[in-house]
Amino acid sequence: MRITAASLLALSLSGCSLVEEVFLTPGEKVNRAFPPSAEVRTAEETLRNLLDGNKSAQKSLAAKYGALREIRGLTCSKNLTVARFDSVAEIKKLPVSRNCLNEQDEILLRFLQIKQVEQRLSQPALRPMTPLETPTLVSPGVSIYSGISAPTAGVAVLSGTRGELLSIEVPSGKPIVRLPTLSEGRFNEALLSPNGRVLALPGGYGKGVTFFDTETGAVLWQDRTISKLLAWLPDISAAMANDSGGQLSIIDFQTGEHAVEVPGLKRPSWAVPLQGGQVATGTGRTLALIAFERGITGIQGTILKSFTIQTGQGVTSLRPTSMLNGRSLFFVSSRDLMTFDLDSGQETLWATGDFIANRYAKLSESTVLVDSYERSVNTRSWALNIEDASLSPIETKEGSAGILYELDGRAGFMRRDHDGVWFGLHLQQGKPVALADFLSERNLDRQMAKLETMTQQSSGQNTLGGGGSRLSRPPYTAQMPFAVPPPRLDYGQPSVPFADVAKDAQIEGIGVYESSATLPNGPGNRPGSVSLAIRPTAKPLILVLSSYESVTWRITQGQHNIKLILLSSYYPSSVEGAGTVRTVVINGGSAYSRESDNYARLRRAVMGQIGKDIQIFQGSYQGSSFSIGGQ
Known part of the structure; x- marks a missing residue:
C-alpha cells in the first residue's frame, strides 16, 4: 500500500494526465x-x-x-x-x-x-406527406430514368439516365440533395425508408447494399453481407434483407446484429409491410404472412399463414402491392395481372398480358392505374377496379403522359415524361366497362387482324421485294397480329406469313433494353433513339429490332437493302427512315442477350413470321448506334 501511495504521489507531481x-x-x-x-x-x-x-x-x-x-x-x-x-x-x-x-x-x-x-x-418524416391532387409536372434538372418514393413522407429519389441520384420533395419536385452516383447500383431494387431519410441501394456483384442519407447525400453505411433490402421494419428498428446467398436476414439496427433466419421461411425474393406490424413475403409461388416482434433475446418472426400460389406464374416481377386495407395483394404474374386474398387464399388472374402493360400504380384501396396498348404508338390509361373487375377510362390528359411508376406504400402515381416527372392522384374517370368485355373485344380485334393479314397474303396483295406491287406501310399497331406459335390454316399446315420474303434474305437482329441516346423533343413513351447504318450486303436483309423500353429505331443509310422489319418491344417502339419498307409488330417480347430465355422467345416469334431463325444478332443493355450487314 505504501508503494502504491508513493507511486501515485510521484505521478501526481509529474502531471494530472499520468494520474488519469x-x-x-x-x-x-x-x-x-x-x-x-x-x-x-x-x-x-x-x-x-x-x-x-x-x-x-x-x-x-x-x-x-x-x-x-x-x-x-x-x-x-x-x-x-x-x-x-x-x-x-x-x-x-x-x-x-x-x-x-x-x-x-x-x-x-x-x-x-x-x-x-x-x-x-427513428426521426420524423424528412418532408411531411402532402396530399396529391391532379397531376403536376416537375422538372428536377436531370433527365430522369426512374424513381421511388417514401411510404409516409413527401420524399422521392429519382435516378437519372446517367446514373445520377437526386432526392426531391413530393409533389413540388423541389430538390433536396444530389446523392453520390453509383454506376453499378441496381436502382430497380432500391428501397426508401418510410420517413424518406434513408435510401438502401444494392450495388454490383459483391458490393452489398449502400445506405444513403437523403438529406445530406452522405453515405451512412455499406453492408457487403447482404445483397438487397426487402422491407423496412421501422417499428422494431430493423429491416428484412437477403444475404449474399439469398437467404433471409433480419438486420437489427439496435444491436447491429443479423438474425439469419425465420423458422420455415427461406430465400424470399420480395416483402410487403402490412398494417399491424405484419409482413407478407415470399418467392414466385410461395407466400407467407409473418408477424415480427422484439423480445428479450432479440427479434423474433412468427409465420401466421402460409400459401402456395396455384394460378398463373405466381409473382414474377415488381413486388406486390397491398390492397383492400391489407386484405389482398395485387401483382404481376408473367405478363398478366393477379390478386391474392390473404384471408381466404382466393386467387384471381386476369389474362391481360397482350393488351395491358404490367406497370401500374395504386389509386385507392380498390383501384389501380394501368395502361392499355392502343393502335397508335401511345397508350391509353384506365382505372382498374379489382373488386368488380371493371375498367374506367382516364379522361385527364396528364394522367396518361409518360411511363408509369408506383408510389411505394401510398396512393398516387409518378410518370416519367421527356419534359420531367408527373406526380398526381386525382383523375377524371369515364364510364366503366367490364374487364371481361374489354378483353373479349381486344381478342376479337386481334383475330380479325389475323384473318385480314392472311387474306392479303393469299390474294397476293401483300407482295414484298422486287417486282411485285407493294401496299403502303400501315400505321404502327401495338396489337400483336400473330401469336406464337403461328396460327394454322384449314388444311393443317402452319401459317408463315412472310416465308416467301425470307427465302433469299439474311436475317439480322438488334436488341437493347433501352437507348443510351436521349430524345428530348419526342412525344411521351419515346425516351430515346438507336441509329442503324445498313452496309452493302450480298443478300437483302430482314431486320429484327427488339427493346424493352420505347425506342425510335432510326435507319440512317442503306434502307434500300431491307426487305422487311420485324419490331418487338415491351413498351411501344417505332421505326424511322425505312421508306416504304413494311414494319410488322410481333409478339416476341424483348431480348438483348443470346443466353436469355427472352431471346429464345424472340427467335420463336421470328420463326413464326418468316420460317427462318435469326442468323446474326447484336445485343447490348444500352445502345445508341449499330452497323449492320457487309457480309
Missing part, C-alpha cells in the same frame, strides 16, 4: 496509444451530434461503444504486457499489430454506421 492513465483499463490505454482511424472518429462525432439532447441514447451508446473499444485494445495487445503504471507514451512503443487495429476499426465503424441508420429511421 493509471486508472485507465489496459484496452483503453492501447486505444489512447493507437487511436481509431479518422473515419471511425468522424463517424463517432456524427453519431454523437445526432444524439445531442437525448441523454438515454447517449448513455446507451457510451456503454456499447465503450465495450467495443475495450475489445479492440485487448484483442490487439493480447500477447503483450500492459502494466497498470505503464504510460500511454510507453505503450506506443509496443509492437501492436496494425492489421489487427485495422480489423477492429472496421468493427467500430460498422457499429457506428448502423447506429446512424437507426437514428435516422
Whole structure:
C-alpha cells in the first residue's frame, strides 16, 4: 500500500494526465496509444451530434461503444504486457499489430454506421406527406430514368439516365440533395425508408447494399453481407434483407446484429409491410404472412399463414402491392395481372398480358392505374377496379403522359415524361366497362387482324421485294397480329406469313433494353433513339429490332437493302427512315442477350413470321448506334 501511495504521489507531481492513465483499463490505454482511424472518429462525432439532447441514447451508446473499444485494445495487445503504471507514451512503443487495429476499426465503424441508420429511421418524416391532387409536372434538372418514393413522407429519389441520384420533395419536385452516383447500383431494387431519410441501394456483384442519407447525400453505411433490402421494419428498428446467398436476414439496427433466419421461411425474393406490424413475403409461388416482434433475446418472426400460389406464374416481377386495407395483394404474374386474398387464399388472374402493360400504380384501396396498348404508338390509361373487375377510362390528359411508376406504400402515381416527372392522384374517370368485355373485344380485334393479314397474303396483295406491287406501310399497331406459335390454316399446315420474303434474305437482329441516346423533343413513351447504318450486303436483309423500353429505331443509310422489319418491344417502339419498307409488330417480347430465355422467345416469334431463325444478332443493355450487314 505504501508503494502504491508513493507511486501515485510521484505521478501526481509529474502531471494530472499520468494520474488519469493509471486508472485507465489496459484496452483503453492501447486505444489512447493507437487511436481509431479518422473515419471511425468522424463517424463517432456524427453519431454523437445526432444524439445531442437525448441523454438515454447517449448513455446507451457510451456503454456499447465503450465495450467495443475495450475489445479492440485487448484483442490487439493480447500477447503483450500492459502494466497498470505503464504510460500511454510507453505503450506506443509496443509492437501492436496494425492489421489487427485495422480489423477492429472496421468493427467500430460498422457499429457506428448502423447506429446512424437507426437514428435516422427513428426521426420524423424528412418532408411531411402532402396530399396529391391532379397531376403536376416537375422538372428536377436531370433527365430522369426512374424513381421511388417514401411510404409516409413527401420524399422521392429519382435516378437519372446517367446514373445520377437526386432526392426531391413530393409533389413540388423541389430538390433536396444530389446523392453520390453509383454506376453499378441496381436502382430497380432500391428501397426508401418510410420517413424518406434513408435510401438502401444494392450495388454490383459483391458490393452489398449502400445506405444513403437523403438529406445530406452522405453515405451512412455499406453492408457487403447482404445483397438487397426487402422491407423496412421501422417499428422494431430493423429491416428484412437477403444475404449474399439469398437467404433471409433480419438486420437489427439496435444491436447491429443479423438474425439469419425465420423458422420455415427461406430465400424470399420480395416483402410487403402490412398494417399491424405484419409482413407478407415470399418467392414466385410461395407466400407467407409473418408477424415480427422484439423480445428479450432479440427479434423474433412468427409465420401466421402460409400459401402456395396455384394460378398463373405466381409473382414474377415488381413486388406486390397491398390492397383492400391489407386484405389482398395485387401483382404481376408473367405478363398478366393477379390478386391474392390473404384471408381466404382466393386467387384471381386476369389474362391481360397482350393488351395491358404490367406497370401500374395504386389509386385507392380498390383501384389501380394501368395502361392499355392502343393502335397508335401511345397508350391509353384506365382505372382498374379489382373488386368488380371493371375498367374506367382516364379522361385527364396528364394522367396518361409518360411511363408509369408506383408510389411505394401510398396512393398516387409518378410518370416519367421527356419534359420531367408527373406526380398526381386525382383523375377524371369515364364510364366503366367490364374487364371481361374489354378483353373479349381486344381478342376479337386481334383475330380479325389475323384473318385480314392472311387474306392479303393469299390474294397476293401483300407482295414484298422486287417486282411485285407493294401496299403502303400501315400505321404502327401495338396489337400483336400473330401469336406464337403461328396460327394454322384449314388444311393443317402452319401459317408463315412472310416465308416467301425470307427465302433469299439474311436475317439480322438488334436488341437493347433501352437507348443510351436521349430524345428530348419526342412525344411521351419515346425516351430515346438507336441509329442503324445498313452496309452493302450480298443478300437483302430482314431486320429484327427488339427493346424493352420505347425506342425510335432510326435507319440512317442503306434502307434500300431491307426487305422487311420485324419490331418487338415491351413498351411501344417505332421505326424511322425505312421508306416504304413494311414494319410488322410481333409478339416476341424483348431480348438483348443470346443466353436469355427472352431471346429464345424472340427467335420463336421470328420463326413464326418468316420460317427462318435469326442468323446474326447484336445485343447490348444500352445502345445508341449499330452497323449492320457487309457480309
